[in-house]
Structures are given as C-alpha cells and as structure tokens.
Amino acid sequence: MSNPGAPESTSFEPVDNTESTESFDAILAQYEQTHSRLSGEGGKQITGTVVAVSVDSVFVDIGYKTEGVLPLALFQSAGETVEVGSKLQVSVKGRNEEGYYELSRMRVEQPKDWSALEKAFADKAVIVGTVTGVVKGGLTVDVGVRAFMPGSRSGARDAAEMEKLVGQEIRCRIIKLDATEEDVVVDRRAVAEEDDRSTKERRYAEIREGDLVSGTVRSVTDYGAFVDIGGVDGLLHISDISWARVEKPSDVLTVGQQVDAKVLKVEAAGKRISLGMKQLLAHPWDAVAGKYVAGERVRGAVTRVTDFGAFVELEPGVEGMVHISEMSWVKKVRKPGDLVKPGDVVEVMILGVSVAERRMSLGLKQTLGDPWVDVAEKFAVGSQVEGPVTSFTKFGAFVQLVEGVEGMIHVSEITAEKRIERPQDVLRVGQVVKAKVLDVDREKRQIKLSMKQLVPTGLDEYIAEHHDGELVTGRLIEVSGEHGTVELGEGIRARAGLVAEAAKEEVKSGAPDLSSFSSMLAARWKNGPSAAEAKAEPVRVGQIRSFRITLLDREAKKVEVQLV
Numbered sequence: 001m002s003n004p005g006a007p008e009s010t011s012f013e014p015v016d017n018t019e020s021t022e023s024f025d026a027i028l029a030q031y032e033q034t035h036s037r038l039s040g041e042g043g044k045q046i047t048g049t050v051v052a053v054s055v056d057s058v059f060v061d062i063g064y065k066t067e068g069v070l071p072l073a074l075f076q077s078a079g080e081t082v083e084v085g086s087k088l089q090v091s092v093k094g095r096n097e098e099g100y101y102e103l104s105r106m107r108v109e110q111p112k113d114w115s116a117l118e119k120a121f122a123d124k125a126v127i128v129g130t131v132t133g134v135v136k137g138g139l140t141v142d143v144g145v146r147a148f149m150p151g152s153r154s155g156a157r158d159a160a161e162m163e164k165l166v167g168q169e170i171r172c173r174i175i176k177l178d179a180t181e182e183d184v185v186v187d188r189r190a191v192a193e194e195d196d197r198s199t200k201e202r203r204y205a206e207i208r209e210g211d212l213v214s215g216t217v218r219s220v221t222d223y224g225a226f227v228d229i230g231g232v233d234g235l236l237h238i239s240d241i242s243w244a245r246v247e248k249p250s251d252v253l254t255v256g257q258q259v260d261a262k263v264l265k266v267e268a269a270g271k272r273i274s275l276g277m278k279q280l281l282a283h284p285w286d287a288v289a290g291k292y293v294a295g296e297r298v299r300g301a302v303t304r305v306t307d308f309g310a311f312v313e314l315e316p317g318v319e320g321m322v323h324i325s326e327m328s329w330v331k332k333v334r335k336p337g338d339l340v341k342p343g344d345v346v347e348v349m350i351l352g353v354s355v356a357e358r359r360m361s362l363g364l365k366q367t368l369g370d371p372w373v374d375v376a377e378k379f380a381v382g383s384q385v386e387g388p389v390t391s392f393t394k395f396g397a398f399v400q401l402v403e404g405v406e407g408m409i410h411v412s413e414i415t416a417e418k419r420i421e422r423p424q425d426v427l428r429v430g431q432v433v434k435a436k437v438l439d440v441d442r443e444k445r446q447i448k449l450s451m452k453q454l455v456p457t458g459l460d461e462y463i464a465e466h467h468d469g470e471l472v473t474g475r476l477i478e479v480s481g482e483h484g485t486v487e488l489g490e491g492i493r494a495r496a497g498l499v500a501e502a503a504k505e506e507v508k509s510g511a512p513d514l515s516s517f518s519s520m521l522a523a524r525w526k527n528g529p530s531a532a533e534a535k536a537e538p539v540r541v542g543q544i545r546s547f548r549i550t551l552l553d554r555e556a557k558k559v560e561v562q563l564v
Contacts, residue, residue, distance in 0.1 A: 048103070050086040058082055060090060060103060068092065068101035074168070104128065104169060114179050117144060121174040126191050129172050131165045139165060141172065147184035155189040171195070199231035204266070207232070207273060211263040212280070217253050225253045227261065227275055236261060240276035243284050243317030245303050284317030285358045292318075292360065294350050297367055302344045305337045312348055312362055320360035322348060329365045329372070329404040339364075371404035372445055378402070379437050379447060384454060386434045389427050397423040399433060399449060407447035409435055416452040458491045463552050463559065470549045471564065476541050484539070486547060486561055494559035496547060498539050539563065 048060035048068060058070045068090060075082045082088075090103040120127050129143035138150040139162060149172065156162040171192075176185035207213070207229075215229035224237040236259075238249050246252060253259070265274040292298065292314070300312040300320070309323040327333045327340075340346060349366035353359075379385055379401060387399045387407075396410045411423050413435075420426060427433065435449035466472065474486035479498065486496040539545070547561035 045089045045091060048088050048090050050082055050084055050088065052084065053082060059100070060088060062090065062092070062101065062103070064101070066099055066101060068103040069096065070103050070105065074105065113144065117174065117177060117184065118179065121177040124173060126171050126173055127186075128169060129186060130169050131167065133166060134159075134162055138162075141170070141186055143172070143174075143184065143186060145182065145184055147174075147186045149186045149188060153187040153189045155192045196231070200271070203230055203232040204271060204273075207263055207266055209263055209266055212260065213263060213275070214258065214260050215275075217255055217257045217259060220250050220253050220255060222248070225249050227259060229261075229273070229275070232271075232273060234261070234263070234273035234275040236275045236277060240264065240274075240278055243278045243281065245313060245319075278317075284315060285355060288318060288353065288358075288360075289355045292350055292353050294352055296350045297347060298350060299345060299347050302340045302342050302346060304342055305340060307336070310336045310340050312346060314360075318360070320348070320350070320362040322362045322364050326351065326361075326363040326365055329368065329370055371402060372442055375405055375442055375447065376440050379405075379407070379440060381437050381440060383437050384434060385437060385449065386432060389429050389431045389433060391429065392422075392424050392427075394422075397427050399435060401447070405447070407435065407437070407449040409433075409449045409451055413438070413448075413450035413452055416455065458489060459557050459559070460554075462489060462492050463554050463557070466549055466552060468549055468552055472547055472549060472561065473544060474547055474561065476539060476543045476545065479539055479541055486545075488547075488559065488561070492559070494547075494561045496560070497550070497562040500563050 046062050048062040050058055051061045051067060052059040053072065056072050058072055058075065060068045060070060062068045070088075070090070072082075088105065090105055093102045093104050096102050117127075119125075127143055129141040129147065131149075132140045132142050132146075134140075135148070138148055138152075139154055141147045141149050151162060153175075154162055154165065156165060170188050172186040172188045173191050174184060175187045175190075176183065178184075213229045213234070215227040215234065218226045218228045218233060222238075224235055224241070226233045227236050236249075236253075238246055241249060241252060259277060260280060261275040261277050262279040263273060264276045264279065265272075267273075298314055300314040303311045303313045303319060305311075307324075309321050309327075311319050311321050313319050322336075322340075324333050324336050327336060333339060346364060347367045348362040348364050351361040351363045351366070353361075385399075385401050385407065387401045389397050390400050390406060391398045396408050397414070398406045398408050400406050409423070411420050414420055414423060414426060433451060434454055435451045436453045437447065438450050438453075439446075439448040441447075472488055474488045474494065474496070476484055476496070477487050477493070478485035482497065482499050484496050484498050486494050488494055546564050548564050549559065550562050551558065551560035553559075
C-alpha cells in the first residue's frame with residue numbers, strides 16, 4: 001500500500017535528441033546553402049517588394065524567409081521616395097548581424113581579389129565600391145582593396161557633395177591599376193554619365209503622351225520650369241502651369257517642389273518632354289455655360305493690352321476681350337493702352353458668349369451710358385449750339401457739343417462770304433465756334449451744323465424790314481417767259497412773276513371796269529399816266545419796275561414778288 005505522504009515515484013526514460021539535432025543541422029545546412037547561393041549570385045538582380053520603411057532602413061521581401069534591408073539614406077541622397085509596395089531591383093551581398101540579407105541596388109559584384117580587379121580593369125567593367133573617406137585631391141574607395149578616386153572623377157560638384165558620398169556604395173570603373181604598387185584609381189563620373197544616358201533613353205522609351213507623372217522642380221525660368229520625372233527633365237511651360245494667367249513661374253513654383261503633371265508631348269528624337277499641370281484640373285470654361293449672360297455687368301482685371309483691344313479676366317482661366325471699338329463713346333480710341341493698363345480692375349458688360357469657342361466679347365463703354373440717347377431733345381433742329389473744334393476732314397470740321405457727342409460743319413456751311421477749299425484755312429483745333437443745328441440722326445450718330453446760317457446777311461435784314469403785300473422797286477436781271485429774277489438790293493434777289501397784276505385782273509374779268517373809267521380819267525388828268533399804262537411796254541432785262549412782295553420766308557431765306 002502506498003504511503004500517501006511519500007512522493008510518487010517517477011520513471012525516467014532516456015530522451016532521443018537525434019530528430020532535433022538532425023532538424024537543426026538541416027536548417028543550418030539549408031541556410032548555409034542559401035547564403036552561399038545568394039552570395040555567389042552577387043550581381044544577379046532580384047525583384048523585391050518593399051514591406052516596411054523604418055527611420056533608417058527599407059525592408060524588402062526578396063522571396064525568402066528573411067527580408068533584405070537597404071539603408072534609407074540611399075533613397076534620400078538620390079532624392080527618391082520609397083513606399084510600402086514599391087518594386088525594387090536589388091542584389092544580395094550577404095547577411096548582417098541581425099540576420100537580414102544585406103542588399104545592393106547595384107548590378108555588379110564587388111571584386112574579392114587582385115585577379116578579379118585585373119580582369120575588371122582589362123574588361124573596362126563596372127564594379128561596386130564603398131566610399132570610405134575624403135583625402136587630399138579626392139576620395140578613398142574600398143573595392144576589395146583601397147583605391148583612390150580623384151575629386152574631378154567623383155561626379156560631385158563641390159566639397160560638400162564629396163562629403164556626402166562617404167559611406168555610400170557607388171558604381172565605378174578602374175582607370176588605373178598597378179598590382180605591384182597596389183595602386184588603384186577609379187572613376188565614378190564616367191559610369192554615372194553612362195547610367196544617366198541609359199536611364200534617359202529608357203525613360204524616353206517608357207514615357208507616353210497622356211501619362212500622369214510626379215516629379216521635382218529642378219529649375220525655374222522666366223518661361224517655365226524644368227521638372228525631373230525620374231532621370232529625365234520635362235519642360236512645364238508657363239502657359240501650362242495654371243488655367244489662371246501666370247505672370248512669373250517663380251510666383252507659383254519653387255526649386256525642390258514636388259508636382260504632379262500630365263505628359264503633353266514627347267519628342268524622343270529631340271529628347272524633349274512637355275508637361276502640363278493645369279491639364280489635371282477641369283477647364284474653367286466647362287462651368288461658364290449659364291454663368292455669364294449677354295447684357296450682364298461684371299468686374300474683372302485687365303490681364304494684357306493689344307493693338308486691337310484689352311483682355312479682362314473674370315475668374316481664373318476665364319477671359320473676355322474688349323475690342324477697341326467698344327471702349328469709349330467719348331472719342332475714337334487710337335491705342336487701348338491710353339485707356340486701360342494691365343492690372344486695372346474694370347466694370348464691363350458682356351456682349352456675347354461662345355462656350356464652344358471659349359470666347360467672350362465685352363464692352364467697356366456700355367457701362368458708362370450712351371450720350372447719344374437723348375441728342376434729339378438736347379440739340380433740336382434749328383437750335384444754336386457752341387463747342388470747340390476737335391478735328392478736320394477734307395469736307396468739314398468736327399465740333400464737340402458734349403462729351404461723347406460731336407457735330408460736323410460741312411465746308412460749304414462755314415461762311416457765306418467766300419468759297420473755302422479747306423476748313424482749316426479759317427478754323428483751328430480748339431477754337432470755340434457757334435453753329436446752328438441743321439439735322440440730327442441718332443442711328444448714324446451724326447449731327448449736321450452750320451456756322452454761316454447764324455451770321456446775319458443782307459437778305460435776312462431785308463426780310464426783317466419788309467412785309468407781305470408791300471410795293472418795292474427792283475431791277476430785272478433775268479427774264480424767262482412769265483417769270484424772271486429781280487434784284488431788290490445788293491445781293492438780294494427774288495423770284496418774280498412778270499404778268500402785271502392789272503393784266504391778270506383783265507383776263508380774270510374779261511372787260512375793263514367801266515364804272516371806274518371816269519375816275520381813271522380824272523386821275524390821269526391830274527397825275528399823268530397811271531402805273532399800269534407805264535408798264536404797258538414789254539418787260540426786258542435791265543428795266544427797273546415796281547413789284548409787290550408775295551412771299552417772305554425767313555427759314556428758307558426766300559423772297560417772291562409780282563410785277564404790278
């Protein structure tokens with residue numbers, strides 16, 4: 001019977017560690033085989049996928065149980081961005097202390113002995129080295145042995161860039177090798193230039209019109225900016241930066257800025273790539289339909305002035321044009337720049353919109369009011385006006401009546417004293433004159449004026465001093481049938497009826513008035529022959545006869561008389 005207080009006996013059987021030992025040995029052998037295989041592959045490229053990015057390292061899945069690792073500084077010094085999921089071409093160099101595979105982005109293996117160096121020198125092959133320090137005149141490089149790289153062959157532009165190369169893995173070519181003296185000189189610049197050419201050729205072959213790319217602004221000029229899009233530069237022209245007008249690319253872009261753009265054109269032969277940023281955004285004109293309506297008043301900034309008008313930006317990317325003819329009611333605009341300058345904010349009226357053509361016509365004068373609207377009321381026909389002479393033509397002179405309204409005095413209406421060939425013979429620009437309004441045509445924007453019709457003449461005075469029915473004396477200067485022309489005074493002529501009034505009465509009654517015959521005889525005995533009897537002789541040019549005024553027309557300046 002067992003003693004409850006005594007411990008239970010335990011039987012021990014020997015443990016067989018053969019399986020565990022074999023498993024460990026197999027794993028070790030597999031590791032050594034894999035490590036040996038990977039190390040032996042050296043320069044063989046493997047496509048890996050970035051699985052993590054830490055503060056100083058980039059971890060890459062290369063298809064094995066353990067990830068590979070690359071220094072983050074390699075990407076930062078090259079200006080590259082690396083993200084989880086990025087695909088990289090790498091080579092395995094070995095394992096680090098933490099068990100990760102040390103990777104290289106180089107395509108070649110680092111030589112391990114002098115024979116390998118001699119072969120690389122003879123083949124002018126590209127090898128891998130690590131820059132170990134800065135020395136006088138250049139840098140030291142570990143290529144399996146200590147090598148020297150002249151500063152001029154480093155590819156660095158200054159001492160600061162040379163310092164940054166220390167600790168970096170580089171591709172170079174041996175340009176001098178003396179095994180006896182253990183003297184090795186390498187060249188990085190030539191290899192970098194070859195790589196650059198190769199990268200550019202590859203990129204030019206890869207890039208297609210319409211591709212969306214990301215890049216870094218490398219330089220900014222007056223006409224645009226050059227953007228590095230992965231080894232090649234594309235030109236981002238000033239006109240393709242934004243839909244809004246850009247005066248200077250430096251106003252919106254800076255060196256080192258990351259930008260997204262669209263490839264607009266690729267000229268592989270000329271090694272030129274055109275880029276556009278604005279093409280990634282919707283065109284502002286796509287939203288114009290219904291937004292801007294003819295007849296609407298809007299405000300905008302003058303962006304540029306040409307010989308035929310000015311362009312006004314209503315919103316970024318939407319411009320309209322004010323033609324020179326739509327700038328002013330007041331005067332004929334010779335140069336648009338005399339009225340507006342770039343940067344001026346103006347109020348304009350929309351005259352027309354064509355969304356399909358992306359064109360908008362604007363008017364500046366329409367917002368100022370049309371001075372011709374009420375000219376017929378302001379300057380009635382027959383009224384007297386006054387204003388300065390503004391300009392001349394071959395046929396007359398223009399007079400400003402009010403701002404924006406001019407009238408024209410024909411050369412024949414300047415004076416009645418003499419014939420004038422040119423208006424500037426008697427008038428000068430700026431001279432203030434008085435004139436009479438003869439006609440107003442609002443549609444044609446024309447007002448006809450006369451100066452001479454305001455100046456009193458002998459005829460005006462004659463009309464003012466006489467009245468209808470009055471008997472006057474005149475000299476016949478022209479006879480034509482029953483009518484003629486009579487000179488009533490100096491320069492005063494009238495149309496005359498040459499059938500005497502007494503004769504008219506006889507024709508009208510058919511016989512003389514017998515009842516007045518005795519009175520007529522008495523008058524004749526007392527006063528001599530009557531006027532009718534004196535006029536019995538035929539009319540002829542040069543006669544001085546008596547006439548009765550039958551018409552005095554002050555407006556038409558016309559006088560008519562009848563022979564008595």
